[in-house]
Amino acid sequence: MITDNKSEAHLYAHAEADMTKGKIWRVFFYLLGLTALEFLIALGFVETGLIEKSLTVVIIYILLTLWKAFYIVAYFMHLKFEKKGMKVMLAMPLVLLVYLIVLVLIEGDYIGIFLYK
Amino acid sequence: MNATISKLDEVKTGNWSGGTSPFKVEYGKIMMWLFLLSDVFTFTGFLVLYGAQRMFIQDTWPNPDVVFQSIPGITDTGAPLVFVGIMTFILIVSSVTMVLAVEAGHRNSKKEVVKWMVLTIIGGLVFLGCQALEWTHLHHAGFWFGAIPDSYQGEQAMGATQFSSYFFAITGFHGFHVTVGIIVNIIILLMTLSNVFERRGTYLMIEKVGLYWHFVDLVWVFVFTFFYLV
Numbered sequence: 368m369i370t371d372n373k374s375e376a377h378l379y380a381h382a383e384a385d386m387t388k389g390k391i392w393r394v395f396f397y398l399l400g401l402t403a404l405e406f407l408i409a410l411g412f413v414e415t416g417l418i419e420k421s422l423t424v425v426i427i428y429i430l431l432t433l434w435k436a437f438y439i440v441a442y443f444m445h446l447k448f449e450k451k452g453m454k455v456m457l458a459m460p461l462v463l464l465v466y467l468i469v470l471v472l473i474e475g476d477y478i479g480i481f482l483y484k
Numbered sequence: 485m486n487a488t489i490s491k492l493d494e495v496k497t498g499n500w501s502g503g504t505s506p507f508k509v510e511y512g513k514i515m516m517w518l519f520l521l522s523d524v525f526t527f528t529g530f531l532v533l534y535g536a537q538r539m540f541i542q543d544t545w546p547n548p549d550v551v552f553q554s555i556p557g558i559t560d561t562g563a564p565l566v567f568v569g570i571m572t573f574i575l576i577v578s579s580v581t582m583v584l585a586v587e588a589g590h591r592n593s594k595k596e597v598v599k600w601m602v603l604t605i606i607g608g609l610v611f612l613g614c615q616a617l618e619w620t621h622l623h624h625a626g627f628w629f630g631a632i633p634d635s636y637q638g639e640q641a642m643g644a645t646q647f648s649s650y651f652f653a654i655t656g657f658h659g660f661h662v663t664v665g666i667i668v669n670i671i672i673l674l675m676t677l678s679n680v681f682e683r684r685g686t687y688l689m690i691e692k693v694g695l696y697w698h699f700v701d702l703v704w705v706f707v708f709t710f711f712y713l714v
Binding site for chain 1: 507514517524533535536538549565573577580587603614702705709
């Protein structure tokens with residue numbers, strides 16, 4: 368059994384050498400840039416009162432977060448270079464999460480309105 | 485008759501009929517991915533609950549820029565986001581050193597793997613240290629599970645209490661993940677040093693713990709947004 372695992376491991380060990388050092392550092396600077404952008408919005412615009420912390424700002428924050436998450440999952444966790452079956456297997460359950468998030472947030476908001484007004 | 489049997493006996497070559505693997509990923513790596521998927525569900529459960537509570541009492545929710553405005557040891561007020569910015573930076577850097585360890589593993593270069601793994605572990609420890617400092621600071625300010633400073637009165641107390649409990653629960657759970665990650669990283673480092681992977685001929689284990697470590701970083705990206713920015 369152990370020998371089997373070993374030979375299997377050998378099979379995949381050198382199948383993916385596509386993340387070169389240069390690429391890794393480039394992704395690092397993307398992540399750093401996106402984080403810096405978030406700080407710019409938070410400290411440069413919202414904190415100084417240039418723009419108000421509205422729903423639009425929150426949506427921008429969330430989009431930047433998802434963008435960062437994409438870089439981490441796709442390049443650092445190497446998912447972009449896996450086979451399609453693997454990507455689909457991992458992405459499909461997340462559809463349910465989106466559904467959960469939308470439902471629960473609407474529900475939370477509704478109860479709030481109900482109590483306060 | 486003969487033709488039918490030989491057709492049944494034909495070796496299948498398709499992706500989903502047993503010919504080749506549809507995932508083409510080593511067993512342990514698939515299992516790590518599936519574990520992480522289940523962990524995604526756990527953290528989403530926490531964050532969704534947090535979001536629902538925050539929608540529910542949005543009017544009295546404490547302003548994060550007011551709560552998190554200190555740099556422990558330097559200043560107590562007037563520096564929102566700076567300290568957590570440093571923490572985020574440290575975690576991203578330790579994630580990068582982890583990928584570099586994986587990359588070195590692909591080249592079977594033990595020396596480099598050891599170097600990057602040590603840096604990753606140091607990054608994790610520094611992050612935990614920062615988190616401990618922040619927790620201590622907030623605790624001294626009066627925040628704790630179910631406890632809030634006296635400055636929040638009446639209706640304000642409701643939002644602040646929820647905020648406080650969720651903050652410690654969720655960042656605590658994340659910190660627990662970081663702690664486990666550091667322990668696993670240390671184990672892997674020791675295995676590398678004692679030539680276990682050298683003898684095995686492959687550094688795939690580095691990739692598996694790497695996946696876990698990146699996941700910790702991934703969760704922090706979301707925690708950072710929803711607790712500190714929004």
